[in-house]
Amino acid sequence: MTAPLLAVLALLQFDSVPKPRPLLAVGEALAINVFVNRVDAWVFNDDWAHTGPKWWRRNIRLGWEWDEDAFPTNMFAHPYHGGLYFNAGRSNGLDYFESVPIAFMGSWTWEYLGETYRPSLNDWFMTSFGGITLGEMFHRLGAKIRDNRATGFTRTIREIASLPVDPIGGFNRLIRGQWTAQGPNPPEHDPTTYALRLGGGIRFARRLSADSGFGSMGTVLLDVFYGDQVAEAYKAPFDVFSLRLLVTPQGINALRGTGRLYATNLNSPSGRNRHMLAVNQRYDFIKNPAQSIGGQSVEIGINSRFLMGNKGFGIRTALFGDGILLGAIDAPGTGFGERHYDFGPGLGARWEVALEKHGQRFLRVFSQLEWIHAVSGASADHVVNFGGIEGGFPITKHLGFAASSTIFGRVSTYSDNRPRDARDYPEARLLITWTKAWFAQGQPAR
Amino acid sequence: MRRTLLVFAALAVVCAGAVSAQDSIPKRHRRGLWGELGSGPGYVRVACSDCEDVIGASGTTSYFRIGGVISKNVLIGFEVFTLLDKGFGFGGKDTTVAETGTAAIVLLWYPGKTGLFFKGGVGAAFGQFSIPADTSGLVPADTSTGGGIGLTFGLGWDLPISRKFAFTVNAAAFVTALGDVVLPGHEVDDVIATNYQLSVGFVIR
Numbered sequence: 001m002t003a004p005l006l007a008v009l010a011l012l013q014f015d016s017v018p019k020p021r022p023l024l025a026v027g028e029a030l031a032i033n034v035f036v037n038r039v040d041a042w043v044f045n046d047d048w049a050h051t052g053p054k055w056w057r058r059n060i061r062l063g064w065e066w067d068e069d070a071f072p073t074n075m076f077a078h079p080y081h082g083g084l085y086f087n088a089g090r091s092n093g094l095d096y097f098e099s100v101p102i103a104f105m106g107s108w109t110w111e112y113l114g115e116t117y118r119p120s121l122n123d124w125f126m127t128s129f130g131g132i133t134l135g136e137m138f139h140r141l142g143a144k145i146r147d148n149r150a151t152g153f154t155r156t157i158r159e160i161a162s163l164p165v166d167p168i169g170g171f172n173r174l175i176r177g178q179w180t181a182q183g184p185n186p187p188e189h190d191p192t193t194y195a196l197r198l199g200g201g202i203r204f205a206r207r208l209s210a211d212s213g214f215g216s217m218g219t220v221l222l223d224v225f226y227g228d229q230v231a232e233a234y235k236a237p238f239d240v241f242s243l244r245l246l247v248t249p250q251g252i253n254a255l256r257g258t259g260r261l262y263a264t265n266l267n268s269p270s271g272r273n274r275h276m277l278a279v280n281q282r283y284d285f286i287k288n289p290a291q292s293i294g295g296q297s298v299e300i301g302i303n304s305r306f307l308m309g310n311k312g313f314g315i316r317t318a319l320f321g322d323g324i325l326l327g328a329i330d331a332p333g334t335g336f337g338e339r340h341y342d343f344g345p346g347l348g349a350r351w352e353v354a355l356e357k358h359g360q361r362f363l364r365v366f367s368q369l370e371w372i373h374a375v376s377g378a379s380a381d382h383v384v385n386f387g388g389i390e391g392g393f394p395i396t397k398h399l400g401f402a403a404s405s406t407i408f409g410r411v412s413t414y415s416d417n418r419p420r421d422a423r424d425y426p427e428a429r430l431l432i433t434w435t436k437a438w439f440a441q442g443q444p445a446r
Numbered sequence: 447m448r449r450t451l452l453v454f455a456a457l458a459v460v461c462a463g464a465v466s467a468q469d470s471i472p473k474r475h476r477r478g479l480w481g482e483l484g485s486g487p488g489y490v491r492v493a494c495s496d497c498e499d500v501i502g503a504s505g506t507t508s509y510f511r512i513g514g515v516i517s518k519n520v521l522i523g524f525e526v527f528t529l530l531d532k533g534f535g536f537g538g539k540d541t542t543v544a545e546t547g548t549a550a551i552v553l554l555w556y557p558g559k560t561g562l563f564f565k566g567g568v569g570a571a572f573g574q575f576s577i578p579a580d581t582s583g584l585v586p587a588d589t590s591t592g593g594g595i596g597l598t599f600g601l602g603w604d605l606p607i608s609r610k611f612a613f614t615v616n617a618a619a620f621v622t623a624l625g626d627v628v629l630p631g632h633e634v635d636d637v638i639a640t641n642y643q644l645s646v647g648f649v650i651r
Binding site: 061062063064065066097100101104121124125129325326343344345373374375376377379 | 491493495499500520553555564566568570592593594595597599621623624625626636638640
């Protein structure tokens with residue numbers, strides 16, 4: 001069933017001119033569901049995938065519940081899956097807001113029709129909101145990696161390299177003949193400012209591999225800065241975003257992304273010092289041996305830049321308050337069923353101060369406080385405090401080293417007389433880094 | 447409930463009359479600051495962890511929206527929605543008064559030139575379940591509240607009656623996650639109340 005459907009889509013889409021195709025976007029989002037369901041049913045023979053009208057009727061009658069999936073499944077895999085739906089819209093010419101309903105629709109139909117399980121409310125939240133955040137970032141990263149002016153081996157490598165972040169966009173380009181066609185790049189390919197930082201090194205932390213004592217292990221860091229929060233006027237959602245990925249031998253340690261939904265100048269854009277009010281959409285996934293926390297948030301606050309002297313130095317500040325639409329935090333011994341973490345909305349705030357030179361931050365102090373009120377799992381209120389200091393020091397034009405020290409603390413209060421849970425997780429990192437940065441018109445950072 | 451349905455039907459007839467007046471009024475969506483107030487019948491379906499089945503009850507809904515304009519076809523607003531049911535029962539025998547609601551940021555999207563719009567939003571949810579005192583006096587009156595997160599989505603149609611005013615008909619769903627609800631003798635875990643609403647509203651635009 002999937003193959004004919006994809007064939008029809010391919011025929012309909014053999015057109016390299018990007019124009020809005022909402023019906024094809026919906027069709028692709030549904031095709032993703034059919035494809036994933038059939039792979040799980042036919043290849044992996046998963047019981048939950050053998051769904052049908054009997055289960056659909058049951059799901060529609062009973063409605064939403066909370067599920068018991070593992071933390072990485074709910075907080076990373078589902079948002080990534082949601083990004084596929086969202087990018088079915090983006091790669092069919094829909095803009096950010098027009099693609100939002102595609103993400104919700106794709107997730108809703110999966111929850112009700114794609115599994116024998118009852119529809120899961122936390123999945124709908126995480127897949128939709130997380131899919132929008134990650135999807136838009138990945139759409140732009142995919143456009144940045146690809147280059148419509150490149151040819152030959154380089155072109156093919158770029159197209160393949162973009163697949164992990166934007167597989168649906170890559171698939172659509174393939175069936176439209178855009179993997180080889182020459183042409184101009186989309187605006188997303190050329191952000192005014194762009195910085196990529198790769199790092200590898202070692203991390204030290206308490207409770208890395210046991211309940212007490214310090215340990216160490218290798219770690220890989222990827223930082224992406226797309227656009228500049230204070231140097232650029234607002235153009236479209238996620239015209240500015242930042243993304244951080246931390247990977248250790250235990251898997252993904254952190255994936256955090258913040259994208260600008262809206263911004264406006266609070267003073268003259270030509271002023272020496274700049275202040276911009278911004279509304280950001282945020283995705284957080286943090287999982288280490290001591291803590292697991294994640295969620296979907298919206299934050300509002302002020303980004304400022306104060307220039308010092310005439311050599312490009314400056315101070316950047318950020319002060320934001322946020323609402324957690326739905327967060328998750330580990331709660332050992334509580335949770336729901338086999339799930340050992342709670343779900344709930346919350347509130348929080350964060351601040352940071354950074355020293356920069358020509359837009360690149362080399363010293364940063366930050367702190368973040370979040371409160372999560374559990375609505376599934378234990379009857380609890382969780383308060384999380386995360387703060388630290390990070391430094392990046394250049395050795396050559398691209399090479400440098402980075403050091404950081406952070407502490408992650410949490411206090412959980414349970415309303416059922418369970419003892420208060422207070423824990424912290426101090427961590428330090430030493431990394432060798434490679435940085436590449438672009439300023440306007442692709443000029444390398446000064 | 448019957449009275450609500452009658453009022454809803456009467457307002458629907460008025461709205462139908464307003465349709466005929468549309469030809470003489472320039473087609474436009476809401477502009478600037480706008481507000482909307484409406485009411486209609488609703489149905490709430492409550493699910494919880496370890497519940498073998500869902501509990502459903504009908505009730506009266508009301509809502510209020512106020513907002514502004516993002517672009518020609520997209521509005522942003524703040525919406526408060528409530529559903530009240532006086533014959534609700536978690537256990538099938540009690541006569542709990544249930545009130546659920548959301549306070550959400552909503553987006554209204556008008557895909558074309560007609561008054562058709564789609565709505566989506568997210569915000570805070572609340573639920574209150576009140577049990578009256580037993581006539582024997584053995585069971586005292588009690589109230590339990592829950593709070594959490596709410597999602598809403600739906601569609602509607604604006605029916606202009608003048609340059610400044612319009613009627614609107616709405617069909618919407620409100621998914622509200624309320625957490626645990628503690629009632630005398632038992633606790634209901636991880637309550638999710640899904641509200642369905644049909645309504646007629648009056649718009650100042």
